[in-house]
Amino acid sequence: MPQILVESLVKTFHLAERVPGTWGALAGLARRRHRTVTALNGISFTLREGELLGYIGPNGAGKSTTVKILSGILVPDSGRVEVLGKVPWTHRIETVAQIGVVFGQRTQLWWDLPVIESFDLLADIYRVPAALYRRNRDELVGLLDLAPLLDTPVRQLSLGQRMRCDLAATLLHSPKILYLDEPTIGLDAVGKLAVRDFIRRLNRERGVTVILTTHDMDDIEVLCERVIVIHEGGLFLDGTLKQLRGRVSSERRLIVDLARENGPINDPDAELVSRQGRRATLRFDPARVSPAGLIARIVANHEVADLFVENPPIEEIVARIYGSACAPLSRSARQ
Amino acid sequence: MRPYLAVLSARFRMLLQYRAAALAGCATQLFWGLIRVMIFEGFYLSSAAPQPMSFPQVVTYIWLGQGMLLLTMFGPDAEVRAMIQAGTIAYELVRPVRLYWLWYCRAIAARFAPLLLRAVPILIVAGVFFGMRAPASRGCAALWILSTAAAVLLTSSVATLMTISLFWTISGEGMNRIAPAIIWTFSGLLIPLPLLPNWVQPAIRVLPFRGMGDTPFRVYMGHIPPEQALLAVAHQLAWTAALVLLGQWILNRGLRRLVVQGG
Numbered sequence: 001m002p003q004i005l006v007e008s009l010v011k012t013f014h015l016a017e018r019v020p021g022t023w024g025a026l027a028g029l030a031r032r033r034h035r036t037v038t039a040l041n042g043i044s045f046t047l048r049e050g051e052l053l054g055y056i057g058p059n060g061a062g063k064s065t066t067v068k069i070l071s072g073i074l075v076p077d078s079g080r081v082e083v084l085g086k087v088p089w090t091h092r093i094e095t096v097a098q099i100g101v102v103f104g105q106r107t108q109l110w111w112d113l114p115v116i117e118s119f120d121l122l123a124d125i126y127r128v129p130a131a132l133y134r135r136n137r138d139e140l141v142g143l144l145d146l147a148p149l150l151d152t153p154v155r156q157l158s159l160g161q162r163m164r165c166d167l168a169a170t171l172l173h174s175p176k177i178l179y180l181d182e183p184t185i186g187l188d189a190v191g192k193l194a195v196r197d198f199i200r201r202l203n204r205e206r207g208v209t210v211i212l213t214t215h216d217m218d219d220i221e222v223l224c225e226r227v228i229v230i231h232e233g234g235l236f237l238d239g240t241l242k243q244l245r246g247r248v249s250s251e252r253r254l255i256v257d258l259a260r261e262n263g264p265i266n267d268p269d270a271e272l273v274s275r276q277g278r279r280a281t282l283r284f285d286p287a288r289v290s291p292a293g294l295i296a297r298i299v300a301n302h303e304v305a306d307l308f309v310e311n312p313p314i315e316e317i318v319a320r321i322y323g324s325a326c327a328p329l330s331r332s333a334r335q
Numbered sequence: 336m337r338p339y340l341a342v343l344s345a346r347f348r349m350l351l352q353y354r355a356a357a358l359a360g361c362a363t364q365l366f367w368g369l370i371r372v373m374i375f376e377g378f379y380l381s382s383a384a385p386q387p388m389s390f391p392q393v394v395t396y397i398w399l400g401q402g403m404l405l406l407t408m409f410g411p412d413a414e415v416r417a418m419i420q421a422g423t424i425a426y427e428l429v430r431p432v433r434l435y436w437l438w439y440c441r442a443i444a445a446r447f448a449p450l451l452l453r454a455v456p457i458l459i460v461a462g463v464f465f466g467m468r469a470p471a472s473r474g475c476a477a478l479w480i481l482s483t484a485a486a487v488l489l490t491s492s493v494a495t496l497m498t499i500s501l502f503w504t505i506s507g508e509g510m511n512r513i514a515p516a517i518i519w520t521f522s523g524l525l526i527p528l529p530l531l532p533n534w535v536q537p538a539i540r541v542l543p544f545r546g547m548g549d550t551p552f553r554v555y556m557g558h559i560p561p562e563q564a565l566l567a568v569a570h571q572l573a574w575t576a577a578l579v580l581l582g583q584w585i586l587n588r589g590l591r592r593l594v595v596q597g598g
Contacts, residue, residue: 073428075591097431108426112349124341125430 001085002046003177003209004070009079011040011065039065040076041233047211049176052203054224055213058322061230063213064103067179070211071101084176097126100175102166104182109154115165116150119172126173133172140168144198160191167198177209178202184216196222217314229321236321241314248317253310254282254294259303267301269294278305283312338432343440350448357452360405364457368401369465387529392556395468396527398461399552402454403483406446406490407518407547410511411498412438419501434590435583438498442491450487471557478564482551485571489546492578493518499582502589523549529558543578546571 014034039062047053057063068074069081072088072095081088088095102108109118123133141147144164149157157165163183170178180199184192200223202208214220220227220241227244229236237247254270258278265272269289270282284294291309298304372394379390388396415438418424427434461467470476497510504510519525521544528539528549539545550567553559559567 068425071429073425092428093431093433096429099429101426101429103423103425106421106423106426108423110345113345117345121341121345125338125432127337127431 003049003084004047004211005080005082006046006066006070007044007080009040009043009066009069009076009081010038011062011069011074011076013037013039038233040069040079040230042079043230043233043235045228045235045238047209049209050203050207051226052199052210052224053212054220054227055211055230056215056217056220056227056318057213057230057236059215062233063230064181066230067101067181067211067213071099071179072096097173098175099177099179100170100173101179102163102170102181102183104163104180104185107154107162107166108169109162109165111155112153114151114153115146115157118154118165119150119169122169122172128173132174136172136174137168140171143201144168144194160187160194163187163191163195164198167195171202171208175208178211180210180212180214182214183212184214184219192216192218199223217318221314229318231321245311245314245317248320249312250285250287251283251312252286252291253312254284254291254298255308255310256280256282256298256302256304257306259305263303265298265302267294267298270298338430339436339440342437343444346441346444347448350444351452353449354452357449360449360453361456361460364401364404364453365460365465368398368457368461371397371401372465388527388558391466391468392558393527393530394466395556396523396552398458398465398467399555400524400548401461402457403450403486403548403551404524405449405453406486407515407522407524408449409490409494409497409514409518411501412441412445412494414441415498416501428590435495435579435586439491439495439579439582442494442498443487445494446487446490468556470555472561474561475555475557475564478561478568479551479555482554482564482568482571485568485575486547486551489543489571489575489578492575492582493543493547496578496582496585499586499589502586518544518547521545522547523552527552529553543571543574546574 014036016032017035043062043066055063055066065074069076070083070088072092075089083095084098086095108122109115110121113121119137123137128136141150144167146164146168149161149165154162154165167183183199184195187195196219199210199212203210203223212219212223225240226238227241228238229244237244239247253273256265256279258265258280261278263278265280265282267282270284273281273283275281284291295307295309298307375393375397376390379386379393415424415427418427427437430437458467462469470479493514497514500510521528521539521542523545528536528545531539539549546567550559550571554561554564554567
């Protein structure tokens, strides 16, 4: 039985809007115009226990809306949702007792309280038994290196420190499911690595199911086996990272370091993408051109110091999905 | 109960920190109290007609009102307003607790902490220097404490209702301005209610506002006789129950139409 079930989920928002300018403001007094925005337009997916799902899409695609529906905050227009066998918005309290949520841009800690007091208060709010609370807290303090921060008021923490505390705060009640909404937003490199490493351990060692929404493709690349891409409220793709790459484009990159500065490089089957001193980046389609043959030919015809093949960066792929290139690309991917 | 008590006590402890504000507040309220006493003194000196309350009773009534003014310093919970404006309200909703009781507990703490911090010093100063009298009897004192506790519950239910109105108004500024004017007039914090004209008395008796000030004040001085005091407390509690139910109903409607933007 899946732990999370989402079927044909639809959510629209009605937003009041007005014509710009003074006249618009006056007209708005008499009659309000409303615009309907479809945030989710028939999304379906299921998630098994212990999965780590990357949930990606451009701003406004409906990622956060999905997370808010799954955590019982928002009520959808139609569709079926079950989290741990319950409908989250009708059984909000039972559902949220078993999940943890981090909204990366916002803190759940009490601004004026020392971190440890926020933890104590959360343990009370979630009715965590004292012994379990002590065990979870001590373990999380160790894993996330929070010991030096515990007595600091939250407002004095740096963003990275705050995020580590927020992650710990979300896990004090041993949730079975964790929704992470942009947990690495605004963090520096060290902070990101710490957060990623922690998420991975949590998933592997404790078997916590994780839904991770992010714009940071490194998060996805490092953490997620499975990704769901949503675009304009619809499901664009549900599969592995490899399938995501294949869906958009199967191209590979061949990076060649030539022995001499500005040496010429050309091959009929590969296209030059960029050139930087001795380094040339070529692209080719492995479905059409054999990589081994291409490499052999290039090595034979040029003076090569080093070369390697890589996948195009995931950012580029996602940018193509998000961008105007989306329609023709997805059509060609379907062929 | 554990989550609600924890929130109540955390909030209470937090509010007890505002000692400087309490000190300044005490000074202001003592000053205004003196002015109000002087106004009523002038009024009593200029009128020969018999009044429903004696002047010393009015003085005691005024000082009790000054001491408990913060009970009716209404307005939506500033922290909840900040949460709704910033979107962190989402976190309130992912807690396994009933939102109404969570906010109600915050409202109780928001009234009870300043009540202790201000009422105690003001009443002591007023009792020693400014002619405030002791309770009419020990029984009256006990009933006064009971009635004051009921007033905290009652005012908290109104405050929670205002907090809930934030779902529609977002800023709550309008509520902040209208509510005190109505509540101060009808709870006796401007003019002792027995001094208001006879034709408004029936309305005053029915409305909840007298339970926020007038009832405990008059119980204290025995102006409401002890045998009627329990009935007056019942009036406070009945209105509390009604407003709590109304608040829960409105909150549920608010949650249905909730839009948590962004993020």
